[in-house]
Amino acid sequence: MEIHIVEDADAGATVVADVFTRTVQEAGDPGAVLGLATGSSPIPAYAELIRRHREEGLSFAGSRAFLLDEYVGLTAGHEQSYHRFIRENFIEQVDIDDAAVVSPDGAAIDPIAEAASYDRRIAEAGGVDLQILGIGSNGHIAFNEPGSSLNSRTRVVGLSRSTIQDNSRYFDSAADVPVRALSQGLGTILEARRIVLTATSAGKAAAIAQLVEGAISSRWPATVLQLHPDVVVVVDEAAGAQLQLAEDYRYARRLEIENPLDVTQG
Ligand code: GLP
Numbered sequence: 001m002e003i004h005i006v007e008d009a010d011a012g013a014t015v016v017a018d019v020f021t022r023t024v025q026e027a028g029d030p031g032a033v034l035g036l037a038t039g040s041s042p043i044p045a046y047a048e049l050i051r052r053h054r055e056e057g058l059s060f061a062g063s064r065a066f067l068l069d070e071y072v073g074l075t076a077g078h079e080q081s082y083h084r085f086i087r088e089n090f091i092e093q094v095d096i097d098d099a100a101v102v103s104p105d106g107a108a109i110d111p112i113a114e115a116a117s118y119d120r121r122i123a124e125a126g127g128v129d130l131q132i133l134g135i136g137s138n139g140h141i142a143f144n145e146p147g148s149s150l151n152s153r154t155r156v157v158g159l160s161r162s163t164i165q166d167n168s169r170y171f172d173s174a175a176d177v178p179v180r181a182l183s184q185g186l187g188t189i190l191e192a193r194r195i196v197l198t199a200t201s202a203g204k205a206a207a208i209a210q211l212v213e214g215a216i217s218s219r220w221p222a223t224v225l226q227l228h229p230d231v232v233v234v235v236d237e238a239a240g241a242q243l244q245l246a247e248d249y250r251y252a253r254r255l256e257i258e259n260p261l262d263v264t265q266g
Contacts, residue, residue, distance in 0.1 A: 001225070002232045003212060003249035005240040009200050012234045013044035016132065019196045019232055020049055021058060023130040031062025033122075035131030035189075036090065036101075037142075038067070038082040041198050042132050046090040053094045060096045066122050067103035068133070068142040068189070072156060072180035074106045080170050081106060104154065104182035111156050115182050118154040122188070131192035135199050138162045139207040139220035143183035150216070150224045152185030186224045195225060196232040199239040208235050209242035 006012045024032045036042075052058040067082055076083040083103045091101050102121060108114035122128060133141050138160060144152060145160040158180055159167075168174035189195070199208055210220035212233060217223055225231050240246055 001212060003240075003243070004232065004234045004253060005243070005246055005250055006234060006236055008236055009044045010048075012198055012200065012236060013048040015232070015234045016042070016045035016196050016198050017048040017052060019194070020045070020130060020132070021052065023194060024058070024060060024063060027063070027129060029062065031060070031064065032129045033125050033127065034060075034063055034065040035128040035192050036065050036067050036086050037132050037134050038069075038085045038089075039134040041134030041200065043089055045132065045198060050090065050093045060094050063096050064100040064125055065091075065096060065102065066118075066125070066128060066184075067101070068131075069181050069183040070104040070106040071178040072106050072111050072182060073178045076103075076105070076107070078106075106178075106182060108182075111180075111182055115154045115156055118182070118184070119188050122191075128192035130194045130196065131189060133189070133195060133197040133222075135197060135204055135207050135211065135222050136163055137166060137203045137207055139210055139222045141186070141189060141197070141222045141225070143181040144186050144189075144221040146221060147218050148186055148221050150218055150221075151187040154182065154184045154188050157181055157183050186221060190224065190228055192228075194230045194232075195228055196234065197222070197225065198234045200236040202238040202241065204235070204239040205242040208233070208239050209244070213244055 004015050067086060070082045074081040091098060104118050105114050135141055138146055143157050164174055164177045168177050171177050207222060211222040211225060214220055214223050216226055
């Protein structure tokens, strides 16, 4: 894992946007397959990508995208649906074709069948080149709550009490938060070729410490990312505050900047 401890959300957004930019530029034809996340954590990175699109000509033309998850029972147009969230916060402000942005259908009559077909649709698109992730305070990624199989696939999941509590800020009350979601599995997420996870604030500090330095366990689902070969973790000081080796990660980043790898030298 490559750990970046940055000053604030804006500095983190730059690091995340750099990973996105590199992936989009490397993809060539027919474009990158992006794995998009909702929640507040990726918003500064999306804002930075929108700025680069407007001011620096960064183009997402030809890119396709898959969302991580969706609440069961919410229609695409519901004001708290992730389908709508990603359009308002990213898609409508860049040049990705709306029809190329796919999410699980929370209003599907048969959510189990909807989940079962989702991984196949990702595979048919050639798999995800870059997955952006946030993290729940309980260590969930997407909606893979503690206790999720480390090899899980896209499926219908029940939300934990802490997630319903955390996400109730977007609804009138906790009672209005859907109790289920369609979520990519941990095994599905691990198939993305590159992953960047971003978190800010003290509320994420325990989950980040487990993700980076804890034992791999479904108690903290994000720890499964330790098995992935290409993960970048971007946290602010508060979210990184419980990392035991924080100084080592800072040192490693400094050394990299001071000694860039020159692959052209024989
Ligand atoms: C939600 C989403 C996750 C997200 C997490 C953290 O429950 N399903 O994908 O990472 O919560 O959200 P936030 O970034 O708003 O803290």
